[in-house]
Amino acid sequence: MPTHWTYEAFAPGSDLLQGDVLEPTGSLRSILKEVHPHFLDPKYTAFLVVTQSCDLAVRKGRFNTGYLNIAVIRPIAAVLHDFLIQVCRPVREGVYLRETKSEAYRLLERVFNQNEQALGLFYLHPDVGSGIGAPSAALLRVTVTLRVEHYQVLKVARRGRLSSEFRSKLGWLVGNLYSRIGTQDWSEPEDRSKEMEKLVKACLEPGDPSYGPIWVPEAWVAAAVKEGVRIEQLDRDKVTSTLEAHKPPTAKEQVIEQALRILKEVASTIDEDTLGRLRNRLNNDSVFAKAVRSAKSE
Numbered sequence: 001m002p003t004h005w006t007y008e009a010f011a012p013g014s015d016l017l018q019g020d021v022l023e024p025t026g027s028l029r030s031i032l033k034e035v036h037p038h039f040l041d042p043k044y045t046a047f048l049v050v051t052q053s054c055d056l057a058v059r060k061g062r063f064n065t066g067y068l069n070i071a072v073i074r075p076i077a078a079v080l081h082d083f084l085i086q087v088c089r090p091v092r093e094g095v096y097l098r099e100t101k102s103e104a105y106r107l108l109e110r111v112f113n114q115n116e117q118a119l120g121l122f123y124l125h126p127d128v129g130s131g132i133g134a135p136s137a138a139l140l141r142v143t144v145t146l147r148v149e150h151y152q153v154l155k156v157a158r159r160g161r162l163s164s165e166f167r168s169k170l171g172w173l174v175g176n177l178y179s180r181i182g183t184q185d186w187s188e189p190e191d192r193s194k195e196m197e198k199l200v201k202a203c204l205e206p207g208d209p210s211y212g213p214i215w216v217p218e219a220w221v222a223a224a225v226k227e228g229v230r231i232e233q234l235d236r237d238k239v240t241s242t243l244e245a246h247k248p249p250t251a252k253e254q255v256i257e258q259a260l261r262i263l264k265e266v267a268s269t270i271d272e273d274t275l276g277r278l279r280n281r282l283n284n285d286s287v288f289a290k291a292v293r294s295a296k297s298e
Contacts, residue, residue, distance in 0.1 A: 004127040008163040016056045016155055019162030019170050021124070021131040022047040022070060028157045036144050039072065046073040046131055048122070048138040049154065050174050053167070056151075063148050070154070072142045073124060076111075076135045077211060080203055083107065083119055084213055091221055092232045095239050098215040101204065108200045111137065114169050122170055130160025135199060140174055214239055220247045252292045256282045 001009055010020075022028065023046060032039045047070040049056070055065040081094055087107050088100040096104070110116040111123050120140040124132045146154070162170060206212035216239065224231065224246040234242055249257070259282070260275055282288050 002127050002130045002160060004125050004130070006125055006163055006166050007127055007130040007160055010158070010161045015058055016049055016068075016151065016158065017053045017161060017167060018049055018051060018056065018174075019053075019167035020049040020154075020158045021073070021160035021162075022049065022154055022157040023131050023159045025153075025157045027153045031146060031150055031153060032144070035146065039144050043074060043078060044072045045075060045133070045136065046159070047071065047144070047157075048073055048124070048170075050138075050140065050143060050170070052171060052175075058151075063151070066148050068146045068148060068150065068154065069143045070146065071122075071138045071140050072144070073132070073136050073138050076123075076137055076203055077206070079137060079139070081213065083121070086119065088213075089218075091216060092234075092239070094211075094236060095214045095216060095231070097218045097221065099218050101215050104204055104213070105200055108203055109196070112196055112199055114166070114173070117173065120173070122173060127160065132160065135202070138170075210236065216240060216243050217247070220244060223248045252283070252289055255292055 010017075024032075024040075024044065028047075029040055049068070050071045051065065051067075051069045055063065056068070057064070084090075084096060084104055084107070087103040088096040090096050107116070111119075111121050114123060122138040122140055124136045124138060126132050126134055126136075161167075204213060204215075214236070220243040221231065224243050227246050229242060229246060231239065231243070256279055260279060263278070264270055264275065
């Protein structure tokens with residue numbers, strides 16, 4: 001039985017509907033092996049029925065179509081980088097400018113709210129009872145066409161079903177209609193917005209840095225490149241520390257150093273210990289920091 005609000009229960013003997021989630025069972029894999037062996041790859045963790053429900057209805061033993069279409073489903077974590085490069089500025093594989101992180105956030109908001117039309121993604125929330133084990137997406141541009149004779153195999157492979165309103169949204173996305181199907185957003189009700197924030201953070205700031213995106217400031221990149229660093233040749237786990245080692249001084253640091261330089265010129269007898277104390281004092285003075293920020297924004 002489904003536990004998440006984007007899915008609903010179905011009777012075991014009921015007809016297939018658009019939005020049914022299919023497990024790659026042995027029988028389904030046997031069919032794919034004959035007609036589309038590429039889709040035997042385990043990276044495709046499930047499939048989603050995208051043929052219209054009216055064409056799937058069995059009337060007097062006959063269908064309105066001779067073919068059935070199913071879209072591949074992959075975990076978000078596995079395809080995230082493929083889509084981040086569409087909206088973020090990559091530095092190298094898996095590394096992006098921090099200044100473009102907001103674009104990634106907006107992309108994932110669209111995906112989770114089922115409003116990402118350009119990339120053809122349909123978000124599927126984890127629900128073991130519905131056959132989805134991790135945050136996933138149906139790639140609506142990557143579909144497998146099977147003959148209607150395979151209907152029973154698909155029916156047996158069914159593990160979940162989208163709720164009515166989300167089936168409608170799926171149909172709209174697949175058909176590229178011009179009217180918007182209203183579905184619940186993750187901000188409705190309010191307590192869901194925090195859950196969506198956690199989803200976005202889990203994608204953009206995963207606990208395992210070996211696969212998640214790395215965000216670095218553009219100034220660090222420019223400074224490192226100027227010093228001859230070949231970022232594309234760095235090991236992934238060395239990117240951040242290497243770029244940070246080449247980061248340029250902040251505006252506040254530059255102002256402090258210029259002020260100390262002038263002070264030393266004016267008061268040539270001032271000792272390094274006193275200069276060091278002045279540097280620390282200025283670094284930790286909130287009023288001074290605020291003044292620098294204000295001057296920088298003018």
